[in-house]
Amino acid sequence: MDRLKLVESDAPSDVRAMMLQLGEAARAAQRRLATSTDAARSTALRAAALALRDRRTAILDANVRDMAEGVRRGLSPASLDRLKLDPSRIDAMAHAIEEIAALPDPVGRMLARYERPNGLVIERVATPLGVIGVIYESRPNVTADAGALCLKAGNACILRGGSESFWSSMAIHECLLEGLAAAELPAAAITLVPTRDRDAVGAMLSGLRGNIDVLVPRGGKALVGRVEAEARVPVFAHLEGLVHLFIDRDADLERARAIVLNSKLRRTGVCGAVETLLIDQAVAATHLAPLVTALIDAGCEVRGDATTQAADPRVVAATEEDWRTEYLDRIIACRVVDGLEAAIDHIASYGSHHTDGIVTENLETAEAFLARVDSAIVVHNASTQFADGGEFGFGGEIGIATGRMHARGPVGVEQLTSFNYRVRGTGQTRP
Amino acid sequence: MDRLKLVESDAPSDVRAMMLQLGEAARAAQRRLATSTDAARSTALRAAALALRDRRTAILDANVRDMAEGVRRGLSPASLDRLKLDPSRIDAMAHAIEEIAALPDPVGRMLARYERPNGLVIERVATPLGVIGVIYESRPNVTADAGALCLKAGNACILRGGSESFWSSMAIHECLLEGLAAAELPAAAITLVPTRDRDAVGAMLSGLRGNIDVLVPRGGKALVGRVEAEARVPVFAHLEGLVHLFIDRDADLERARAIVLNSKLRRTGVCGAVETLLIDQAVAATHLAPLVTALIDAGCEVRGDATTQAADPRVVAATEEDWRTEYLDRIIACRVVDGLEAAIDHIASYGSHHTDGIVTENLETAEAFLARVDSAIVVHNASTQFADGGEFGFGGEIGIATGRMHARGPVGVEQLTSFNYRVRGTGQTRP
Numbered sequence: 001m002d003r004l005k006l007v008e009s010d011a012p013s014d015v016r017a018m019m020l021q022l023g024e025a026a027r028a029a030q031r032r033l034a035t036s037t038d039a040a041r042s043t044a045l046r047a048a049a050l051a052l053r054d055r056r057t058a059i060l061d062a063n064v065r066d067m068a069e070g071v072r073r074g075l076s077p078a079s080l081d082r083l084k085l086d087p088s089r090i091d092a093m094a095h096a097i098e099e100i101a102a103l104p105d106p107v108g109r110m111l112a113r114y115e116r117p118n119g120l121v122i123e124r125v126a127t128p129l130g131v132i133g134v135i136y137e138s139r140p141n142v143t144a145d146a147g148a149l150c151l152k153a154g155n156a157c158i159l160r161g162g163s164e165s166f167w168s169s170m171a172i173h174e175c176l177l178e179g180l181a182a183a184e185l186p187a188a189a190i191t192l193v194p195t196r197d198r199d200a201v202g203a204m205l206s207g208l209r210g211n212i213d214v215l216v217p218r219g220g221k222a223l224v225g226r227v228e229a230e231a232r233v234p235v236f237a238h239l240e241g242l243v244h245l246f247i248d249r250d251a252d253l254e255r256a257r258a259i260v261l262n263s264k265l266r267r268t269g270v271c272g273a274v275e276t277l278l279i280d281q282a283v284a285a286t287h288l289a290p291l292v293t294a295l296i297d298a299g300c301e302v303r304g305d306a307t308t309q310a311a312d313p314r315v316v317a318a319t320e321e322d323w324r325t326e327y328l329d330r331i332i333a334c335r336v337v338d339g340l341e342a343a344i345d346h347i348a349s350y351g352s353h354h355t356d357g358i359v360t361e362n363l364e365t366a367e368a369f370l371a372r373v374d375s376a377i378v379v380h381n382a383s384t385q386f387a388d389g390g391e392f393g394f395g396g397e398i399g400i401a402t403g404r405m406h407a408r409g410p411v412g413v414e415q416l417t418s419f420n421y422r423v424r425g426t427g428q429t430r431p
Numbered sequence: 432m433d434r435l436k437l438v439e440s441d442a443p444s445d446v447r448a449m450m451l452q453l454g455e456a457a458r459a460a461q462r463r464l465a466t467s468t469d470a471a472r473s474t475a476l477r478a479a480a481l482a483l484r485d486r487r488t489a490i491l492d493a494n495v496r497d498m499a500e501g502v503r504r505g506l507s508p509a510s511l512d513r514l515k516l517d518p519s520r521i522d523a524m525a526h527a528i529e530e531i532a533a534l535p536d537p538v539g540r541m542l543a544r545y546e547r548p549n550g551l552v553i554e555r556v557a558t559p560l561g562v563i564g565v566i567y568e569s570r571p572n573v574t575a576d577a578g579a580l581c582l583k584a585g586n587a588c589i590l591r592g593g594s595e596s597f598w599s600s601m602a603i604h605e606c607l608l609e610g611l612a613a614a615e616l617p618a619a620a621i622t623l624v625p626t627r628d629r630d631a632v633g634a635m636l637s638g639l640r641g642n643i644d645v646l647v648p649r650g651g652k653a654l655v656g657r658v659e660a661e662a663r664v665p666v667f668a669h670l671e672g673l674v675h676l677f678i679d680r681d682a683d684l685e686r687a688r689a690i691v692l693n694s695k696l697r698r699t700g701v702c703g704a705v706e707t708l709l710i711d712q713a714v715a716a717t718h719l720a721p722l723v724t725a726l727i728d729a730g731c732e733v734r735g736d737a738t739t740q741a742a743d744p745r746v747v748a749a750t751e752e753d754w755r756t757e758y759l760d761r762i763i764a765c766r767v768v769d770g771l772e773a774a775i776d777h778i779a780s781y782g783s784h785h786t787d788g789i790v791t792e793n794l795e796t797a798e799a800f801l802a803r804v805d806s807a808i809v810v811h812n813a814s815t816q817f818a819d820g821g822e823f824g825f826g827g828e829i830g831i832a833t834g835r836m837h838a839r840g841p842v843g844v845e846q847l848t849s850f851n852y853r854v855r856g857t858g859q860t861r862p
Binding site for chain 1: 462465466545547551553558560561644645665686689690692693694697779797801802803805806807808809810811812813814816817822823824834835836837839840841849850851852853854855856857858859860861
């Protein structure tokens with residue numbers, strides 16, 4: 001089929017021309033989606049989920065091809081694990097799509113409605129955002145998640161997956177196309193860039209002549225950094241998750257221990273994993289050693305300031321760089337601070353406005369922390385690893401936005417909508 | 432004072448260095464504002480309004496200086512009128528600030544609150560956006576409006592006014608500073624760029640090393656175009672208002688006449704003024720001539736297609752360019768279209784997604800128009816000139832956004848906020 005022909009023989013100029021065509025097709029599809037029904041969009045999603053289960057073998061074959069190429073290209077074990085699909089991961093993908101299909105229609109929600117003294121009735125109503133460009137890496141399931149979330153919200157999307165997951169994404173995309181066809185929705189509603197040529201990314205960053213309304217980078221720091229630096233269209237900022245957890249002087253030690261261990265070690269590769277532990281000097285004597293020892297005994301390297309090093313001989317000396325590092329690994333930085341103010345100052349200087357938490361039994365202190373730490377998600381007495389669209393009840397997320405424009409925190413279907421004002425009158429003219 | 436010294440002796444490098452300093456000061460002020468109370472911010476605004484009335488003479492003197500320079504530089508009568516201040520305009524400015532002060536606190540609004548099955552309570556709470564850069568032209572009242580709206584929402588702002596209103600804006604800014612001082616809020620919370628050097632605009636477009644979070648251009652097409660093309664930070668898109676009014680086959684002629692005349696002629700220089708009139712072919716025989724004649728008799732030039740020209744000998748022939756022109760003048764383009772579909776297509780091809788209206792007694796047709804026209808504001812049976820933050824009950828606006836990201840339509844204090852998630856637990860860890 002020509003999609004594959006394209007893959008084999010791309011001169012850069014061909015690629016740019018092809019991308020502009022994809023943009024125009026996506027815009028046309030988005031205009032049709034804007035007036036589609038939630039029933040049609042959800043039918044497409046359910047049919048796509050069925051197709052994912054039916055075509056399991058074909059998807060696994062494609063994944064084997066990606067894995068083989070990945071091994072040849074010397075991908076890290078971590079990357080290979082992110083890339084690997086198995087029947088249960090495919091089921092999980094299909095299930096996630098079915099959950100998104102079952103969500104209430106995010107389009108047409110009445111966000112506000114009021115009547116003016118002159119009798120005009122003004123409504124603010126949720127509308128699709130438009131055409132969303134998603135640029136991501138290795139995990140092939142993003143192809144299914146992102147496509148489903150965008151479609152549910154009435155948006156067309158142009159997906160540019162990681163080259164290492166190319167064949168898996170193509171196979172998954174076939175299922176999404178089958179779903180769109182089943183609901184008689186345009187195939188261009190979910191477009192997968194059918195080439196690994198890097199010029200395709202450059203074309204997306206330029207906005208495809210106004211045919212991409214917003215870009216969502218999903219992947220490592222390098223990818224996100226490039227997109228934010230070079231994009232000529234709005235970007236849902238996704239900075240790293242340099243997550244802090246502050247153990248306040250009124251923290252219960254047992255509760256703190258459970259939350260610290262879960263926030264760091266449940267999974268170390270997620271953006272909600274804590275990277276820096278801040279402990280109130282007032283409880284350093286009682287809380288520091290037990291928490292540090294628990295972390296080290298659980299197999300986590302601790303890099304600490306002088307006080308922390310004194311608490312356990314196995315603590316490594318932390319450098320300034322450690323306060324700025326998102327390890328995404330079994331490593332944590334630990335610093336003793338002089339109370340709430342110092343903790344908030346540290347977070348303001350080193351944080352990434354993603355997720356930060358406090359453990360304390362003092363509600364006043366907790367409220368001050370929640371009100372004053374300027375992060376997308378602030379947490380009191382719970383694991384920072386709850387920073388996740390699914391855990392927030394969004395039925396999946398396309399990422400966690402750290403900017404303050406439009407979307408902040410987990411970006412689910414509601415955050416993938418815009419709105420407009422519908423004014424109904426009875427002949428009113430303005431004096 | 433040094434602010435004035437700066438004005439006189441600016442080498443470009445001085446300007447860029449100064450702008451970076453202003454950015455850092457604004458960020459520091461914004462951090463303080465983020466935890467300020469609505470009472471303090473509103474006190475500052477009421478004190479600023481008082482100061483505007485007290486310093487009326489100084490402001491008028493400064494305005495005389497701007498007007499004299501404007502005449503020397505040969506500004507158009509329209510520009511001079513936008514620039515001119517008189518006691519009533521100063522009172523209106525003070526009154527507008529008092530209205531903004533009286534608005535409910537937009538910060539800390541609970542936008543959503545729900546409990547998860549695991550007992551976590553999640554709140555979405557409105558927060559300030561950050562530091563807002565406003566780049567505007569001639570009208571000196573924007574200095575007061577924009578400063579007041581940003582402050583009310585807990586944002587710091589950096590205002591870059593038009594060089595032609597420089598002295599008036601400086602005098603108005605003195606009043607805003609007096610208000611901030613009265614409430615013991617940092618002066619840098621409302622910064623007016625104290626130089627006319629154009630390098631200051633370039634510096635703002637670059638984002639002042641991350642110290643401007645969003646730019647709001649307010650002015651003509653050239654200014655807005657440059658900001659949207661060159662800004663390295665998010666921009667509240669403000670395209671022109673190429674406003675359409677569609678007279679449907681089920682429109683009542685008298686109602687249509689009143690709405691057409693008001694939409695076009697109440698004020699021709701506002702972005703909500705209609706520029707293109709679309710008339711359903713089905714009622715061309717009965718509605719076209721009366722509407723066209725009413726417009727021409729009221730002193731409006733009509734540029735029409737062949738059918739429109741046949742309706743009144745005074746109609747000028749319209750060219751393709753007329754369908755793309757925002758006249759902001761006593762001129763209107765008029766075209767006969769084949770029903771709702773053709774009207775929607777015309778608006779999709781030529782519109783600017785600002786404001787578009789329909790006149791019809793057929794509710795089904797009206798709802799189809801409201802649902803399918805992709806504009807920030809869609810209006811049924813009312814004047815398009817209601818496209819205004821004040822008329823929407825927002826207590827003033829900083830502009831009308833035509834993009835789909837974050838803010839759309841009139842940008843009032845609520846649109847100048849962001850939000851974050853506050854998660855309260857009782858020790859929950861993630862399985």
